[in-house]
Each structure stands twice: as structure tokens, then as C-alpha cells.
Amino acid sequence: MSRRSLHSIAWATSVGLALLASFAANDASAYCRMTTGGGAQVGEQACVEIGAPFFWNDPCLSYAVDRRGSVWMDLSEIEDSVNAAFETWETAACPGGSTPNLVFKPSMQPSTCKRAEFNNVGNVNTIAFLDPWEDPCLDDDGNPYDARAFAVTIVWHNTSTGEILDADMMINDLRFVPGGRAGGPYADCPDSGCTGSDADLRGIVTHEAGHFIGIGHCNPINKDDPNDPCVVATMYSQADRNAVDKRSLAPDDINAVCDIYPPGNLDRSCTAIPIGGLQLNCETTESGNPIACDAPGAASGSSGGCSCSTTQTPANALWATFAVLVVLTVTRRRSAGRGERS
Amino acid sequence: MLRFRLVPLLIGPILVALFCTAPAEGSVVEGLELEELATEADRIVLGRVLFSESFQRRNGQIWTWHRISVEREVRGNAPDEDEVIVETMGGQIGEIGMRVEGEASFQVGERVIVFVHGGGPYTAFRTVGMGQGVMRVRREKGVDTVHQSREGLLLVRRDREGRLKRNFGALPEPERLDAFLSQLRQITAQQEEGR
DSSP states (O other): OOHHHHHHHHHHHHHHHHHHHHHTTTTTOOOOBOBSSOOOOBSSOOOOOOSSBOBOSSOEEEEEEBTTOOSSSOHHHHHHHHHHHHHHHHTOOOTTSOOOSOEEEEOSSOBBOOOOOOOSSOBOOEEEEESSSSOTTOOTTOOOSOTTEEEEEEEEEETTTOBEEEEEEEEEOSBOBTTTBOOBOEEOOOTTOOOTTOEEHHHHHHHHHHHHTTBOOOOOSOTTOTTOTTTTSTTOSBOOTTSOGGGSOOHHHHHHHHHHSOSOSOOTTSOOOOTTOBOSBSSBOTTSOBOOTTOTTTTOSSOOSEEEEOOOOOTTHHHHHHHHHHHHHHHHHHHHHHHHHO | OHHHHHHHHHHHHHHHHHHOOOOOOOEEEEOOOHHHHHHHOSEEEEEEEEEEEEEEOTTSOEEEEEEEEEEEEEEOOOTTOOEEEEEEEOEEETTEEEEETTOOOOOTTOEEEEEEESOOSSSOBEETTGGGGEEEEEEETTEEEEEEBOTTEEEEEEOTTSOEEEOOOSOSSOEEHHHHHHHHHHHHHHHHHHO
16 A cells, blocks of 8 residues: 555544544434533534433432422422423433333422432432522522522532432522523413513423433524524523423434433333432421531532542543544654665 | 644644534523623633632532633732632532533633632632633634633523523624723723723
8 A cells, every 4th residue: 555545544534533523422413411521612513522421320210399389380380380391301202103211200299408419318309499599508608509590400420420310400589680680480381472571480491301311402503593403402502481482392302312211111100219219308307307408418429528620531532532543653653664764 | 744744734633523522501591791791790800720629518519619820800900819719519529520500611721711700819709690701712723712601501581571582692603802802891991980
């Protein structure tokens, strides 16, 4: 084989592998998965997941709405909206007509838990409305949730495998102040769209439930195209919230949930028990005494201390690294060959 | 010589593959215009991320401190400080990670413009509007360009009637760093005059 051919092959191989590394995670779909590495999303770039993708190891999942509900809606109304939102994902029509291997089982009882935490000794995937908009166990020197946030989803996960351990959804129960802070009112809006200043709770929770199961925001090919598969998706990062279109899944959302949880044998008879057991009340003991914020077992699984982060290596960069090695090897061999000849 | 000239050419696309990564998740957050980001910021700083360190709070939650060396200050008056500490919710300690969707994120070594508030000499700052308060500076075709990270954010905005509308944030399209800083200085100067 001539040098020129070798050169061409090395070039084509490295470029090909580099492109593979860029788009392998994206395939033909626009959806992205949440990963342990996270990373900086800049511009409208293809999504490549850094680190291990998030997933529930046992996709028979429970959740519970905090019993204190919201100032804007009755507890039963909230539960109806939340149940409908999770059911939308559970009943997605995968190719072949089956549904994802995913079951959501709402708790028979509401939770008493406005704390976003993960314990060794019992957990609940809680959905709570907060006023004030802060963690009830906030330190004196801690910070509340961002005033501009309507809702945040907090996902506890295994940093090596990406297994989701617990997920909590916190919703800002304050009244919004124009130009000042986010918040309600929330409602289960009619199908024709929200009225007044209501925001559609079902739409919000459907979007957040996508994160709950490890789906990130999708990546539009052309964000100005109203028919772009991502722009029309529930997992797109923009929303007109007086509209109710986030309630139903677009094909890209369905691809995501069916790829991550391909149809399987799980059925509604499964038992949904959080890691460490179900503990609906994270604030008081059975005898009614408050559970201290720093109670043993709270939000740990670790021994405390600190972890210092540096840059992270994208998993898909392995392909690119391999490409570099191919190129360097070819170059070095050729240099060596030239050295011997000279 | 031809061979050695090819190496940088080959490394180019590989680096593109390495760094053009964009995982994304989401909290539902009010999109802020640039003027609003500036209004709510006690300090606006162009700098480089030196170090990130996660720690656990009393309630068990994991937070992370990020040390940012100050290269240029657009707002704020602390000539004796060459670093700011920014605190974000979430982080990793051993095998356990806590992710708050939409929270600001930093990569060690990257250049950023941060809009922060609430901190001081002995307390860490928070970014304004979660991830919206971080803009990343990337060198593209020899030009420093500013991008707003929308990682993890579902941006919406209430209009005058309180209805929620789609929002694209303070910097929908990338902009040259020098032009952006100039615009930012104008905004902050106007705001100072109005105070």
C-alpha cells in the first residue's frame, strides 16, 4: 500500500471516528439523556452525553405528592394532574404497539416531605409545593432555591453507573411577581389552553417526569422550524406555558422513553419500593417528633467530606482518543521508516 | 513535512468531537433579559474557572464551590480580590451524586462571564437565574465568542397579563466577547446612573 493511500486511510478513519464520537449518542433522534458527567451546553450543538447515562435499575417506580398540596390547587386536583403526567410516559406507544418497560405507582398515601433528600434508611420520591421557596432544612449560610425558578427536579444518582437512586420535584408555590419572581398560580388547564395567568401543572409535571426517568432536553436541528422533531417535543427546553402541548408526547419523546426502557415484562403488579424502603414522612417520626435535618442516614450514602472535581472525560471521547492513537501510530511509524532510510 | 502538517489537521475534528458535547436537562425557570441579569447581579466578572469542590451540608445535600480567577470586572469593586467563589447546588461525593436540573455548571479551565449575587468576602456568591448567570467564552475561528448556556433550563416568561410565553434568554445567539463586554458596560453604566 502506498504512503499516500495510508495517509488517506488514516485521515478518513480519524475523521470518521471523530464524527462517530460526536453523534453516536444522538443517533437519528433529537432526544438527549441525562448523564453523570453533565457538562456545558453551548449553542445548538448535537448532544453527546458525558459519563454514564441516567436510568432506573428497577423501573417499577413510586412517587407521592406532599399532603399539604398547594395554595393554588386542592391535593386531589394535584394528584390527578401528576398521575396523568406520569401515565403519559408509562403508556407511550412504542414501535410494535407495546409500552415502555416502566410502571409508575402513585403512593396510596400522600407524603409528608418537602425535603429533597436521599437516605440510607428510607426514601420517597416526593413532589412538593414550597412556600417559602427553600429547602426546609436550609443552613443559616445556605441559599434558597432560585427566585426565578418555577420548579426544580433534584436527581440523586450513582456517579459510576448512572443509576437513579431518588428523584424529588419541588414546585415554587409563591405567587409570581412580574419582573421579580416566578411562581403560581397553577391549574389543570382545559384542553383549549390556560386562561388568565394560570400555568398548566400537568404540562409542567409531564416535562419534569421526563427528567425523573433520565431524559434530558432534546436538541433541535433547527430551532426556528416549528415542525422540528425537538421543537414539538415535551422535552424541548422552551415552552409557552399557557398552552397545554407539553402534556402529550411527541415522537421524539416516545423514541426516548422506548429506547431507555424498551418494552419488557413489567406489569402493574410489580412492587415499587424506593431504595432503603418507603418512608413517606421525612419530617416527623411515628411518635410525632421532628426528624432532625442532620439525622443519621439523611441524604448520605457517603461519608461526608468533599470531592474535588476536575475536567471530566466524555465516554464517547474514547472513540476520538482511539482515532488520535491511530493517527499518531501511523505518523510515528512513517517517521521511523523515514529515519531508517535516511 | 507534509505528514507533520497533517497532524494538526487530524486533531481538529477530533477535538471538535471531544468538546462539542451538550447534555441537557431542565428546571422550569423564568427567562431573563440581559438588562435583568445585570440588574440582579452584584458582581459581573470575566474569569477562568480554577477549581471545583463539592461538599455536604448539614441537611445532607451536596453543593459545590467553584473558584474563579477574575480577569476583568464589569461590575463590582473589589480591587484586592482576584477570585470569586460561586456556589451551586448539586455535586458529587464518592459514589453519590446530586443533580439539580438547570443549576449553573462549570468546567475547570474554561473562561466564563458570571452574573452573581448574594456573596461577600467570606461567603460564596450564587449565579443569577440559575444557569442563565453563566456565559461561556469560546475561541472560534480566532475570535473570542460568548455563548449563554441553557443547560438544564426550560425557559418561560410571564407577560403583562401573567401568561407564560416562550423565552430564549439573554443571549439567544453567540456574540463577540469584546462587543458583548462593551454592551454590558453600557447597560451597567446606565443602571448606575439610574441608582
